[in-house]
Amino acid sequence: MEAVTIKDVAALAGVSVGTASRVLSGNPATSADTRERVAAAAAELDYQPNAQAQALRSTRSTSLGLLxxxxxxxxxxxxxxxxxxxxxxxxxxxxxxxxxxxxxQQDRYLDTLISRRVDGVIVAPVGDDGGRLRALIERKIPTVLVDRTVPGLDLPSVTTDSESGIRQAVQHLAELGHTRIGYISGPQATSTGRDRYAAFTRAVAEAGLSQDPELVYFGDYQAASGSAGVHALMQLASPPTALLAADSLMAVGAISILHKLGMRIGTDIALVAFDDIEWFALLNPALSVIAHSVEDMGRIAIDLLLQVINGQTPQSVVLPSELIVRASSATPITRTEPTTQPRQRSQQ
Amino acid sequence: MEAVTIKDVAALAGVSVGTASRVLSGNPATSADTRERVAAAAAELDYQPNAQAQALRSTRSTSLGLLxxxxxxxxxxxxxxxxxxxxxxxxxxxxxxxxxxxxxQQDRYLDTLISRRVDGVIVAPVGDDGGRLRALIERKIPTVLVDRTVPGLDLPSVTTDSESGIRQAVQHLAELGHTRIGYISGPQATSTGRDRYAAFTRAVAEAGLSQDPELVYFGDYQAASGSAGVHALMQLASPPTALLAADSLMAVGAISILHKLGMRIGTDIALVAFDDIEWFALLNPALSVIAHSVEDMGRIAIDLLLQVINGQTPQSVVLPSELIVRASSATPITRTEPTTQPRQRSQQ
DNA sequence: CGATTCCATGGAAACGATTCCACGAGGATC
DNA sequence: GATCCTCGTGGAATCGTTTCCATGGAATCG
Incomplete structure (x- = not known):
């Protein structure tokens, strides 16, 4: 509306707009006297530069997109x-x-980000085909992938090495005496879904546990599919005694239905979830998790992106994952009282 | 970089930039023939308009700020x-x-939003003094407050009527036999903190329960203060048998320390939380909550904001809140075995 | 058939900042 | 004391779009 522009500031300070701009952008080619007058005028008018005009002229928007x-x-x-x-x-x-x-919806946002001329984009991609991500690459817009990658797109990324955490979890469960571990997998259309599934099958083979394909349920990283997975796995002729969920939301779904089924987590069945969500430690029993530092992931993603913006070509980073054992998987398996299960189930 | 502009589109379509602009912005003063040629050219070049230039010229950025x-x-x-x-x-x-x-940090963001010339702002304000919110008002930038209000700022808002939900919760607890309800309050520097505290004291008085001021702990809406609150309340000579937490994070803190203290929620102590978080239903026992529709709140806030942008002056909206009883507060009070408490406490 | 209206179009100004270029004054150098 | 730099400044071009104004051709009317 009646926005105050640099012209107003310049007029009040008694200088030209060019000079005012120089002062405000920290250009050293200014005298102490004008610097002071312009600064005073800007403060007096509560001047806020029009970021759009700045971006238009300088082709830098000092804004990033995060999808x-x-x-x-x-x-x-x-x-x-x-x-x-x-x-x-x-x-x-x-x-x-x-x-x-x-x-x-991801594609729509990517177009919006292109339009807004953000200086860079961080994406945790949804699909497996890239979609409008390719438009970013064509335009040479600095882009970093986070958490997930997309096959065929050569972009720097920050991901988690699922292998180590999943191997630890499987070994831990094996040591407790579990031989049939149910795996609630992420969708195979995501890189994390594929990686974690592969890591699980390898770990199970190495530990000499059952590789029964029926023990794997393919979910979609949403809570409902966690419930569906537990439901399916528990109806097997020989159901698993331990469960591993490939992300937090599916773990939530799993917990929900286990409660409904009357199965006590940690005693009737062991449960481990990928993703270390603060709340998981507060559950009763506390949930064992495969932790990876989301804090680091965000920070490093920005770091890589700033490097790309500065014209460098940084290496992708793979963060470690690690098992944190809590009560949900602390009890050794006891095959003494399978009688409780039918009773509890009837509660449902 | 080598971004394609409307000039390129116009050249390819064989028209002037003015005409190209008219076509692309849906101006009807164009012939079917040129409309088609320009559209084809834009598609061919994968043209994405420069949102900054558009905003600069048209003084509309089609973007909103949400704080x-x-x-x-x-x-x-x-x-x-x-x-x-x-x-x-x-x-x-x-x-x-x-x-x-x-x-x-809120002020810093508000200045950024002003600079970016967003068309409107929705704020769940942090402080009680308004801060740079006043700058928004001076500039007549459409603004809507959500969840919380600020005294002395006359802005449309969407808030929750805490009164009804809290009254229901207190009555519910009274019916279960509780006479001393501990209240973990939000900070009195927020409107919700004040409103809910006032509602609690009124409800307790109406129900004829203990109005002992020691039963109120003033937290800051963060998990840690929920823990601290429980800690303080449980050390009273006559500790409460039920707890009401004024938001979800403090409830989380409360749950965490209750576990540590070995107190069983729902039997040793009743717990009700403000805010209906999906996860609360999954806890064991499931948490009773005072629910209000955050979905509606967000939608209505946008709705009000769009009205302000269109020059109208909408009425503020107050959404209802309502108690949802779950297992954490379902058991009538039993004064039979206060002996368990010391035993459990020593576990800590 | 000439005059008026209409409509699609081209050209140019404008949005608010940055940045390049030129200029003039003052100081340093010979 | 004349020349050359240096340095601060003003003026103007520029970024990519929208929008206003003028123009010219077609269409309509009397």
Whole structure:
């Protein structure tokens, strides 16, 4: 509306707009006297530069895009928080977009980010085909993938090495006496879904446990599929005695239905979840998790992105994962009282 | 970089930039023939308009700012999601900012939003003094408050009527036989903190329960203060038999320390939390909550904001709250075995 | 058939900042 | 004391779009 522009500041300070601009952008070619007058005028008028005009002229918007599959997923909420804070301290604002686990919504946001000429983009990609991500690459817009990768797209990324954590979890369960571990997998259309599934099958083979394919349920990283997975696995002729869920939301779904089934987590069945969500430690029993630092992931993603923006070509980073044992998988298996199960089940 | 501009589109279509602009912005004063040629050229070049230039010229940025105290708080994550989706379907992108519960960080973001010339702002304010919110008002930038209000700022808002839910909760607990209800309050520097505290004291008085001021602990809406509150309340000579936490994070803190103290929620002590977080239903025992629709809150906030943008002056909206009873407060009080408490406590 | 209206179009100004170029004054150098 | 630099400054071009104004051809009317 009646916004105050640099012209007003210049007029009040009695200098030209060029000079005012120089002072305000810290250009040293200014005298102490004018510097002071311009600064005073800007403060007096509560001048806020028009970021759009700046961006248009200087082709730098000092803003980044961050696209996540779902903010309501605590893992991505934490990631968004971490990335946003890191970006802020580097002088960038973050435009947060929500793909809602839908490829077309992700594409729509990517186009918006292109239009807004963000200086760089961090994406936890939803689909497996790249979609409009290719438009970013064509335009040479600095882009970093986070958490997930996309086959065929050569972009720097920050991901987690699922292998180590999953191997630890399987070994841990094996040591407790479990031989049939149910695996609630992520979708095979995501890199993390594939990686973790592969890691699980390898770990199970190495530990000499049952490789029965029926013990694997393929979910979609949403809570409902965690419930469905438990439901399916528990109806097997020989159901698993331990469960491993490939992400936090599916673990939530699993917990929910286990309660309904009247199965006590930690005693009737062991449960381990991928993703270390703060809340998991508060459950009763506390949940064993495969932890990876989402804090680091966000920070490093921003770091890589800033490198790309500066014209460098950084190496991708793979973060470690590690098992944290809590009560949900602490009890050695006891085959003494399978009688409780039918009773409890009837509660449902 | 080598971005394609409307000039390129116009050249390829063999028209002037003015005409190209008219076609692309849906101006009817164009012939079917040129419309087609320009559209084809734009598609051919994968043209994405420069949003900054558009905003600069048209003084509309089709973007909104959303400022929340903390994205990691599931309540605000849900709010952000709801608002973002509603904004998106109205054709606006949302710039999400995180105040981190700090007034200065909120102010910094507000200045950024002013600079970026967003068309409107939705704020869940952090402090009690308004801070740079006043700058928004001076500039007549459409602004809507959500969840919390600020005394002395006359802005449309969407808030929750805490009164009804809290009254229901207190009556419910009274009916179970509780006479001493501990209240873990929000900070009195927030409107919700004050409102809920006032509602609690009124409800307790009406129900004829103990109004012992020692039963109220003033927290800060963070998990740690929930723990501290429980700790303090349980050390009273005559500790409460039921607890009411004024938000979800403090409830989380309370649950955490109750576990550590070896107190069984729902039997040793009743617990009710404000905010209906999905996860609370999954806890064991499931948590009784005072629910209010964060979905509606986000949607309505956008709705009000769009009205303000269109020059109207909408009425503030107050949403209802309502008690949902679950296992954490389902058991009538039993004064039979206070002996378990010392035993359990020594576990700590 | 000439005058008026209409409509699609081209050209140019404008949005608010940055940045390049030129200029003039003052100081340093010979 | 004349020349050359240096340095601070003003003016103008520029970024990519929208929008206003003028123009010219077609269509309509009397």
């Amino acid at each position: 996540v599959p779902d903010v309501r997923n605590p893992f991505f909420a934490d990631l968004a928080h971490a990335a946003e804070q890191a970006a802020l301290s580097a002088g960038y604002v973050t435009l947060l977009g929500n793909a809602n686990e839908q490829g077309d | 929340v105290p903390d994205v990691r708080n599931p309540f605000f994550a849900d709010l952000a999601h709801a608002a973002e989706q509603a904004a998106l379907s109205a054709g606006y992108v949302t710039l999400l900012g995180n105040a981190n519960e700090q007034g200065d």
